[in-house]
Amino acid sequence: MRWSVGLEAxxxxxxxxxxxxxxxxxxxxxGGIASGIGTDRYGAQIVVVAETREQALERGTATFRAAAATAGLPEFPIVRAEAVSEAEDDMAWET
Known part of the structure; x- marks a missing residue:
């Protein structure tokens, strides 16, 4: 299942x-986007494939940390992490 994972450090x-x-x-x-210009935070929204929300958050966090390192960003503490499955997102649009 595909998950949209949002993280901020x-x-x-x-x-x-x-x-x-x-x-x-x-x-x-x-499939990601990034945010945080001019603030004391940086963040990203990325897409991962996982069976569970916990697995999606683990994979998303690993991808986020690797991307931040590639970008030369410091390893700030993560202050927000959320995951929404494709099915949950589809249901939200139906209501």
Missing amino acids: QGDRQVTHDEIVELADAVAPH
């Missing part, structure tokens, strides 16, 4: 435009 300095562009490039192969 927060730290002690502002994230630059160039860093978020690098993060966006790193998450793009995972």
Whole structure:
């Protein structure tokens, strides 16, 4: 099952435009987008394949951490993590 996983990390300095562009490039192969220019947070929304929400969060977190490292971002603590399955997203659109 496909999951949309959203994560944010927060730290002690502002994230630059160039860093978020690098993060966006790193998450793009995972259907991802990045955010956080000019704030003390950086985040991404990515797509993973997993059987359960817990597995989706684990895979999403690993992908997010790897993308942040590729972008040269510091390993700030994750302050938000959520996962929505394709089925849940479809149901939300039906109501």
